[in-house]
Amino acid sequence: MIPPLHWNEEAxxxxxxxxxxxxxxxxxxxxxxxEQMAEAIRMLRVRGAPAIGIAAAYGVVLALREPSADxxxxxxxxxxxxxxxxxxxxxxxxxxxxxxxxxxxxxxASKEVLRERLLDEAHAINQEDQEAGRKLGxxxxxxxxxxxxxxxxxxxxxxxxxxxxxxxxxxxxxxxRGVALQAFVDETRPLLQGSxxxxxxxxxxxxxxxxxxxxxxxxVMQQGRIDAVIVGADRIAANGDVANKxxxxxLAVLANxxxxxxxxSAPLSTVDFDTAMGKDIVIEERDRQEVTHGFGRQTAPEAVxxxxxxxxxxxxxxxxxxxxxxxxxxxxxxxxxxxxxPPLP
Ligand code: MRU
Numbered sequence: 001m002i003p004p005l006h007w008n009e010e011a012x013x014x015x016x017x018x019x020x021x022x023x024x025x026x027x028x029x030x031x032x033x034x035e036q037m038a039e040a041i042r043m044l045r046v047r048g049a050p051a052i053g054i055a056a057a058y059g060v061v062l063a064l065r066e067p068s069a070d071x072x073x074x075x076x077x078x079x080x081x082x083x084x085x086x087x088x089x090x091x092x093x094x095x096x097x098x099x100x101x102x103x104x105x106x107x108x109a110s111k112e113v114l115r116e117r118l119l120d121e122a123h124a125i126n127q128e129d130q131e132a133g134r135k136l137g138x139x140x141x142x143x144x145x146x147x148x149x150x151x152x153x154x155x156x157x158x159x160x161x162x163x164x165x166x167x168x169x170x171x172x173x174x175x176x177r178g179v180a181l182q183a184f185v186d187e188t189r190p191l192l193q194g195s196x197x198x199x200x201x202x203x204x205x206x207x208x209x210x211x212x213x214x215x216x217x218x219x220v221m222q223q224g225r226i227d228a229v230i231v232g233a234d235r236i237a238a239n240g241d242v243a244n245k246x247x248x249x250x251l252a253v254l255a256n257x258x259x260x261x262x263x264x265s266a267p268l269s270t271v272d273f274d275t276a277m278g279k280d281i282v283i284e285e286r287d288r289q290e291v292t293h294g295f296g297r298q299t300a301p302e303a304v305x306x307x308x309x310x311x312x313x314x315x316x317x318x319x320x321x322x323x324x325x326x327x328x329x330x331x332x333x334x335x336x337x338x339x340x341x342p343p344l345p
Pocket of ligand 1: 044047050089154155160161193231232
């Protein structure tokens with residue numbers, strides 16, 4: 001378990017691991033206001049779909065830390081503000097929606113009662129994700145055999161979630177289960193979540209990890225060195241199309257060309273049953289500087305035009321199976337995901 005944040009009960013704040021500093025520094029930030037939480041989400045200090053949702057849920061609780069004329073209004077404003085931080089990961093909206101429902105159910109409640117109920121809900125979202133992550137690890141591991149080499153992209157491990165991860169969960173769990181897996185890790189341009197965070201987590205638990213740049217994936221597949229690919233997701237449409245870190249689609253095409261299974265692992269909170277297909281998913285575009293000035297150093301002329309989408313969409317037909325906390329889901333995804341849809345609150 002490598003959680004990205006903790007609720008600090010004594011201080012009434014969130015202690016949050018600044019993921020932008022990894023792997024060289026494990027710096028923890030004191031997050032005391034919703035604005036600080038929003039900044040942390042926008043700047044990817046906390047990142048990964050489930051972790052963003054959990055962070056936002058606690059961010060709503062922080063709205064009640066300072067005195068306010070109308071605590072209910074403060075909560076409403078905070079939810080609206082946090083919803084503008086990042087557009088693609090549906091877990092953000094899933095968590096904020098749950099917080100909104102709790103606030104709505106306690107319209108006439110005192111600030112103290114409202115805060116307690118919101119905190120309970122944020123803890124519940126966190127706890128449910130932990131349970132889901134453990135099951136994702138177990139179900140994911142059932143797809144792999146001893147000695148396999150698994151390629152992954154971006155970072156879908158402990159600090160991208162509540163601690164266990166999604167795509168990385170089976171790899172992180174493998175050593176304690178006596179399963180010998182090894183990983184190939186895509187560096188993941190432009191922000192290097194693969195080399196900075198995935199490689200950091202895998203080496204901590206002793207899973208042999210080989211780092212490659214994204215453009216090497218086809219070559220290692222052609223060499224026969226990859227047995228399976230597994231990635232996380234930021235949003236899965238009702239038909240099984242998957243939005244995940246930019247580069248995922250290219251990897252799925254490559255896996256298909258090399259007849260390598262391509263798995264997606266995500267909790268049901270990442271499935272957006274209200275979005276019919278991948279083309280309806282809003283893809284976040286980020287600052288040009290992430291491409292032209294990777295980690296501070298200029299690597300492109302100022303005058304060049306830059307396109308920097310943070311995610312892409314992998315069509316469902318390229319996905320061999322989707323691992324959820326309820327088990328491994330096979331095509332047809334529309335019917336098989338719908339069968340797992342939780343009852344509407
Ligand atoms: O931009 P990021 O770093 O938040 O993107 C993260 C990813 O794309 C992950 O693969 C995804 O959120 C799954 S995390 C369990």
